Amino acid sequence: MRSFLKHIFRFAMFLVIQVLVLNQVELGAGTLIIIYPLFIFLLPVEINIFLLLFLAFALGISIDALSNTYGLHASSMLIFAYFRPIILKVFAPRDGYEPDVELNFYSMGYRWFFQTFGVLLLIHHFWFFLIELFRFDEAFYVFKLTVLSVPMSFALCILLQFLLIRKPSKGL
Amino acid sequence: MRNFLAFIRRFRVLLFFALLQGFALTVYFTFSNYPRSQYLTTASDVSGTIMDWRNDITKHFALSGSNKQLQYENRWLREQLLANKLSLLAPVGIDSVVIKKEDFVQRFEYIPGGIISSSFNRRNNYFTLNIGSKQGVKRGMGVISSKGVVGVIHNVSEHFSVIKSCLTKDINVDIMINNSGEPGFLKWNGGDPRRGSMAGVSNDRSIKKWSKIVTRGKSGIFPRGIPVGMVEKSTPVEGYPIWDVTILFAENYRTVQYVYVIKNIMKTEQELLEATIPPDPAEE
Incomplete structure (x- = not known):
């Protein structure tokens, strides 16, 4: 129950930060900082895949409704949620994941987080800009936007985890 | 049948994903051209109200700038008043050149409104207005x-509306170069919110740098002569007899706040008249 409330709170928080703050940040050349995939990433490992896809869709379409992008965020969010179990399987530790541990920067180590979340964010951003531009002669522009936006989104996602998640005590 | 059920069970995750993805992509690719409803946009009541709240806070940051701009506009309009002008053609008292009010009828009306949410760094940028069908939009x-063209109304609800701004892929406002009258269409290539381009200008005439670009007013959406921007440079397009004209926009779309929606009272009349033109048999 507590974790349920926690995720509801996070859903609202990511929505508000993305729509009211980050969508207004202009860094030039059409780049965009996107942090809401972190919400899907921080959900429990053993969550039902249908629920995962539905939550991703719900968050995406809510952001779309507030920023006039008509399903663009929902589409790229679904891609992120669909690839999450696949990427988690690829980068799984030798003994598998512990069922009640949240997958974050602290619990899994920076190297693991860098690999999994980095790859997923790259897929997400690439799809987002591909659909947004949707022209073959702007293919180079898609790569440029992806490469420029991913590091900034990634850095902010790490920063956000310092604020959101209490560091586990060393005695455990 | 059993095989079919087994197939569904095997690929149920992929099918569910494809269903949601299909919905999202359909919405994305059809809404930008044919907006059927306003539920998934900021024209809806919930999103519009949230944007309204945010605007109530952020609008004050630009207050002195917008006040100054409104004052400049007022000054310009005041100088247009006939009472402030001295007639050079005729001394006072001669009727023949005195402009009478009865000689004119109103063609365009302006509905004032404010932009409560905007973006300028995406490929297609839509602005949200705080007025809707109740105000006649x-x-x-x-x-x-007050500085120039902003866009065209794309989607309307009762209290809010969404503008397809000049920063979209296919805005296609009909514009012309002020001095020569050379017609063309407004386009935006993405990236820079200060610069657009003008398509379809034939290269048999040279274009002067920094000449003004205004609306042409052919389709009755805008009156003739609303400023759009200035010619920054014109380069020849290889293989075509046209110029590629870069426009520096008159309006800074990052900070635009107060706008007017143009209502053309005679639009139906113009459209009905144009509909009576017989179709060209060569085109069919």
């Missing part, structure tokens, strides 16, 4: 600010 009306 309809789809397809033009929107201008």
